[in-house]
Amino acid sequence: NTQKIMDTCAMAPYKVDFAMHKEIRDILCDRFAANVEHPENTVFLLQGGKEGCRHDTDHEHLFRQESNFQYVWGVRDPDCYGLIEVDSKKSHLFIPRLPEAYAIWMGEIMPPSHFKERYGVDECHFVDELDEVLKTINPAVIYTLKGLNHDSGELCVPAKFDGMDKYTVDE
Secondary structure: OHHHHHHHHHHOOOOOOOHHHHHHHHHHHHHHHHHOOOOOOEEEEEEOOOOOEOOOOOOEOOOOOOHHHHHHHOOOOOOOEEEEEOOOOEEEEEEOOOOOOHHHHHOOOOOHHHHHHHHOOOEEEEHHHHHHHHHHHOOOEEEOOOEEOOOOOOEEOOOOOOOHHHOOEEO
């Protein structure tokens, strides 16, 4: 019996139901709306972990997603952003636009539709389209996450992108 269970687990790895992360995003919006006075058309913007190389080599560190981003989005991929429109709870995932050469070494480059379906978000765009999408949304305020983790003593670094200075940002 034990062997049968082990064989079954080895053949079928656990799958994450990304609806859980949508529920977390919805709860975040509900609690924020109930407890914080804010203007209409407010958004949350979180930045995921960045991929990096060791020193000046092409050897990449083992990637681990930024914990808050992982909790809210469930996204396992590096260099992403997540935006939530508070009033509608509409979610936007922003993925990096990879060069064609990426496919030679790392495999097929997946389109935004793949990530939209995989992570159960409402919209998926490339990171270089973040400012363009924000212009369309025209947020009154962009809320980012900043603060001290009292357990580790480390600061949470707020999301940053080129063109952010054009918006009202509350860290």
